[in-house]
Amino acid sequence: MKVSFFETVRYLPPSALPTEWPVPSGAYDPEAGARAYRGMIERLAYVEELGFDWVSVSEHHYSPRILTPSPIVSAAFIAAHLKKLTIALLGPIVPHSNPVRVAEELAMLDTMAQGRLVVGLLRGTANEAMTYDLNPQEARERTDEGMELILRAWTEPQPFGWQGRHFQYRTVSIWPRPLQQPHPPTYALGTSRESCDFAARHRLGCGVSYGPFEVMARATRHYREQCARHGWEPTPEQILYRANMLVAETDDEAHAQLRAQSNQAPFALRAGVRDAMMTLDSRNIAGEARAPVVTGALPTTFVGSPDTVVEQVRRCREVVGAGVLDLSLHTPGSTDLEPLTRALELFGRKVLPRIRDI
Amino acid sequence: MFAEGHVDAGGVRLRYLEAGQGTPLVDLSGPDATTRAHGLLARQFRVIVLDPPPATSVGALADGLRRLGLDAVDLMGASSAAETAVRLALHAPERVRALVLEAPDAIRDADLERRLPDVAAPTLVLLGTRDETATGRVYKARMPTCHLVYVYDAARAIGAERPEAFAEVVADFLERHDAFVISRARTVIYP
Numbered sequence: 355m356k357v358s359f360f361e362t363v364r365y366l367p368p369s370a371l372p373t374e375w376p377v378p379s380g381a382y383d384p385e386a387g388a389r390a391y392r393g394m395i396e397r398l399a400y401v402e403e404l405g406f407d408w409v410s411v412s413e414h415h416y417s418p419r420i421l422t423p424s425p426i427v428s429a430a431f432i433a434a435h436l437k438k439l440t441i442a443l444l445g446p447i448v449p450h451s452n453p454v455r456v457a458e459e460l461a462m463l464d465t466m467a468q469g470r471l472v473v474g475l476l477r478g479t480a481n482e483a484m485t486y487d488l489n490p491q492e493a494r495e496r497t498d499e500g501m502e503l504i505l506r507a508w509t510e511p512q513p514f515g516w517q518g519r520h521f522q523y524r525t526v527s528i529w530p531r532p533l534q535q536p537h538p539p540t541y542a543l544g545t546s547r548e549s550c551d552f553a554a555r556h557r558l559g560c561g562v563s564y565g566p567f568e569v570m571a572r573a574t575r576h577y578r579e580q581c582a583r584h585g586w587e588p589t590p591e592q593i594l595y596r597a598n599m600l601v602a603e604t605d606d607e608a609h610a611q612l613r614a615q616s617n618q619a620p621f622a623l624r625a626g627v628r629d630a631m632m633t634l635d636s637r638n639i640a641g642e643a644r645a646p647v648v649t650g651a652l653p654t655t656f657v658g659s660p661d662t663v664v665e666q667v668r669r670c671r672e673v674v675g676a677g678v679l680d681l682s683l684h685t686p687g688s689t690d691l692e693p694l695t696r697a698l699e700l701f702g703r704k705v706l707p708r709i710r711d712i
Numbered sequence: 713m714f715a716e717g718h719v720d721a722g723g724v725r726l727r728y729l730e731a732g733q734g735t736p737l738v739d740l741s742g743p744d745a746t747t748r749a750h751g752l753l754a755r756q757f758r759v760i761v762l763d764p765p766p767a768t769s770v771g772a773l774a775d776g777l778r779r780l781g782l783d784a785v786d787l788m789g790a791s792s793a794a795e796t797a798v799r800l801a802l803h804a805p806e807r808v809r810a811l812v813l814e815a816p817d818a819i820r821d822a823d824l825e826r827r828l829p830d831v832a833a834p835t836l837v838l839l840g841t842r843d844e845t846a847t848g849r850v851y852k853a854r855m856p857t858c859h860l861v862y863v864y865d866a867a868r869a870i871g872a873e874r875p876e877a878f879a880e881v882v883a884d885f886l887e888r889h890d891a892f893v894i895s896r897a898r899t900v901i902y903p
Contacts, residue, residue, distance in 0.1 A: 517838075524893040524895065
């Protein structure tokens, strides 16, 4: 099992902030922001020392919860400070990006980080459709097309044009190309049938997140079936599971902490926007419809003492088939860093050494 | 609407469908392969979808075009007909204004492949992103006059699968040749 630390940059606001997305940018405190990015590097030095394989960064906007609107900038900064960790961009939000630009920047990053890059391409959470005025009903199609264009830009040796549905270019010929050839290990992130099919067709990894093992297993099973249809079999490392983990000295303590967590949606939307988004943002798990996450907190699927959590990881490996765990060890957006530091220490000492061989 | 006709080409009777007015655009894919893309192109071009003559008899093809009253044409060919189109461009460069090759087959004639750099006509090669063979890349690699464009989510019958996308890029290329790489898309939302 490879283990990845999901780094969200812990911004500690000097005073309480509104919870609705978007959070007013006037409430941002530049000094607190500077402290958060310095803290990120200090924390990641510790993460590296504990023996994590990867650090992952994601793309979210207009909120202090995850302070990395450009994961590529985050990754470049991390790569310059830390020499061993593999850096996983999970990932650029493809549908509202310029795919050619993404291909160029990831190729730069892979080269500057000496081949330590892993890439996850995704559609983004429901709120992100509003970040750059993306029509949520076009998001799925734009994601598929954008991902295909990124792969083509990385691998096509000749200058080419792209006559797409949502993207059009007459001239593409990127420099540099990635250091890792033909391209960095890449995942299509998401549980949807479209995402799994895309991954299978292009021999990419598949990444699922947050849901219960049995539910996520429906997506990874579909992915494996599609891979077989395309004549190949993914390695365990090509199945990634991102999850919340709450590890404490005892089960009781962990469950008490879980009960104390707020049930706030990660990016809470105003009721009128939320309700409209529920009808416009269509999602599925291996073809079966599911609602976008616009209400309530994301589930925590690993909870308990180190012994309990190790067993849960074993079950995750069996049920989901995941060979990479991308872990959020304490809810982003909290105003206290201490629980995260304690969780990291406990995880590094009592869990990490025991899940390597799972 | 397309009208049917026949023409004698070096002793072979070739069938064709024709529609539209303007610069002649001859497609060697054969009338049975007519798609909605041809209809779209016929808004701008005089489109003639002609039976493909045998690949080696480009003299006959030139003869057929002459009998149709066509002096110089834009010439299009898909799959194996792409090779015929390239042969005519080499054989009678003055007759071919520009070439469009749709999902061209692999070139099996080493001599023809060797001569690709001599093709003078501006050439557009279209490949579908679902075409895993993508044999047409050799044209881009060997021909200085060649542009390569991938048509997303098409396999090999690009005109049938993505007619609007196909017709737009073909028409733009035939109108502007090399300069078609310069965007004319307008992005002003409100003046």
